[in-house]
Structures are given as structure tokens and as C-alpha cells.
Amino acid sequence: MITVKENVLNVDEFNSLYDAVGWGAYEREVSLKALQNTFYSVSIYDGDSIIGYGRLIGDGICFLYIHDVMVLPEYQSQKIGTMIMKNLLQKVSTVQKKNPSLRLYLGASLGKEGFYRKFGFLSREEAGLGSGMIYQGEEKID
Numbered sequence: 553m554i555t556v557k558e559n560v561l562n563v564d565e566f567n568s569l570y571d572a573v574g575w576g577a578y579e580r581e582v583s584l585k586a587l588q589n590t591f592y593s594v595s596i597y598d599g600d601s602i603i604g605y606g607r608l609i610g611d612g613i614c615f616l617y618i619h620d621v622m623v624l625p626e627y628q629s630q631k632i633g634t635m636i637m638k639n640l641l642q643k644v645s646t647v648q649k650k651n652p653s654l655r656l657y658l659g660a661s662l663g664k665e666g667f668y669r670k671f672g673f674l675s676r677e678e679a680g681l682g683s684g685m686i687y688q689g690e691e692k693i694d
């Protein structure tokens with residue numbers, strides 16, 4: 553049976569999904585800190601086994617970011633990603649009731665844009681908001 557759990561803080565599950573989707577895994581203490589600092593997350597299980605995960609990070613009221621939406625390869629194309637997104641967006645809508653100006657962002661991996669478009673996401677350029685940018689400087693930030 554497929555079940556959804558909120559705010560599970562399980563480094564092994566998180567890292568195993570990271571590995572399974574080909575992203576490699578962080579050091580355990582890095583993953584633990586990341587999970588502890590997460591605003592909201594959903595974990596999807598088939599029985600006792602983790603098959604999907606997604607999380608919201610941010611300040612919890614003005615800016616939220618969707619990150620780490622991942623579905624075990626053998627469970628992809630079975631609407632598990634949709635289940636993750638619907639749960640995250642449901643949480644976002646509760647925050648939006650407190651702050652209608654809330655901005656929700658995500659960074660789509662190359663080739664995954666079409667998945668997020670199904671849930672109403674546009675590129676920042678399409679929304680007339682300029683570019684999304686990522687820091688790739690090699691200078692150390694002291």
C-alpha cells in the first residue's frame with residue numbers, strides 16, 4: 553500500500569533516494585542538517601520502503617523553495633511525483649492563506665521542466681521576472 557508521511561527525518565532514506573536518482577549522496581551529517589532545516593517534507597512509501605520524497609525549504613512565510621523531488625526509478629511514471637507535488641502545494645496553500653504574496657520557487661533540472669509545468673510553474677523569464685541565477689564562482693567566500 554502506498555502511504556504518505558510528513559516531516560520524516562531519516563538520513564538513510566534521503567541518501568538512498570539521492571543515490572538511486574543518480575545525484576550521489578551527501579555526507580550523513582550534511583544530510584541530517586539539511587533535513588533538520590527543512591520547512592516541510594513528504595516521504596512516500598510502498599509498504600515500509602521509501603519510494604519518493606520532496607521538501608520545502610525557506611523562511612516559511614515569504615519565500616519557499618521546492619527541492620529534492622525524487623522518485624525511485626522503478627516507480628517513476630506512476631504518478632508518485634504528482635503525489636509529492638500535490639502534497640507540497642497543499643502545504644504551500646496553507647502558508648499562502650497567511651501571506652498571499654508568498655513566492656514559491658524551484659530549480660528544474662535540465663529536461664524536467666515539463667513535469668513542473670503541469671503544476672503551473674513557468675520560468676522566471678516567462679513570468680517577466682528576469683533570470684534565475686546560480687553562483688558558480690571559484691573564489692572562496694570568507
Ligand SMILES: CC(C)(COP(=O)(O)OP(=O)(O)OC[C@H]1O[C@@H](n2cnc3c(N)ncnc32)[C@H](O)[C@@H]1OP(=O)(O)O)[C@@H](O)C(=O)NCCC(=O)NCCS
Nearest residue numbers: 573622623628629630631632633634660661663664666667
Ligand atoms: C521528475 C520526477 C520527480 C517525476 O516523477 P514521476 O513520478 O515519474 O512523474 P509522474 O508520473 O507523477 O508524472 C506526472 C506528469 O509529468 C510528466 N512528466 C514526468 N517527467 C517529465 C519530464 N521529465 N518532462 C516532461 N513531463 C514529464 C508525466 O508524463 C506525467 O504527465 P501526464 O500527467 O500528462 O500523464 C521523477 O522522474 C524523478 O524522480 N526523476 C529523477 C529525479 C529528478 O530529476 N527530480 C527532479 C529534480 S528538479
